[in-house]
Amino acid sequence: MFRSRSKDGQDSATQVADAEPQSRDPQAPKGRPTPKRSEAQSQRRTLATPPAGRKEAAKRARETRRTALSRQREALASGDERYLPARDKGPVRRFTRDFVDSKWCVAEFFLPIAVTILILSLMPSLQIKNISLLLWLGVIVMIVLDSFSTAFRLKKALRERFPDESRKGVVGYALMRTLQMRRMRLPKPQVARGERP
Structure with a gap:
């Protein structure tokens, strides 16, 4: 009677441990470059506040497209692989x-x-x-x-x-x-x- 409870307790403990997500190894590469602090903060700000209307959404889309194009131009001049167009990567x-x-x-x-x-x-x-x-x-x-x-x-x-x-x-x-x-x-x-x- 007591043995079956202890086995059940162990089984439920292992199930809970298996259900918890494994933490990522801090030494393992994450597959993408770390953004600069200013870039991360500006992304957080824009993501935190949704656009008020269609005009605001279009304005944000234009700005993101403009920054992406300027990054791409700089990458084409310097050869930085991260921001090159897909045909050059x-x-x-x-x-x-x-x-x-x-x-x-x-x-x-x-x-x-x-x-x-x-x-x-x-x-x-x-x-x-x-x-x-x-x-x-x-x-x-x-x-x-x-x-x-x-x-x-x-x-x-x-x-x-x-x-x-x-x-x-x-x-x-x-x-x-x-x-x-x-x-x-x-x-x-x-x-x-x-x-x-």
């Missing part, structure tokens, strides 16, 4: 950017070469117009060959460095980056030319 995309930025590409000079060829084609001389057409053809062939070479080398480097990660769309991302002049690229280049990524 991740180690694979970062390696791709570094791979492209560390090399000279013919495609990045496309715009100045195109302007030069356009000026030559406006000259009255027929020989200069023919030369500009040949230059145009040569530039296109060089860009295509350089793009194939870049894509092949990038695929090989990605297979070696990131065998288990998704590489979908990375080659197109790299080729679009080669078409931009180096100082116009966003996120800004983080490696010097000739430096190994």
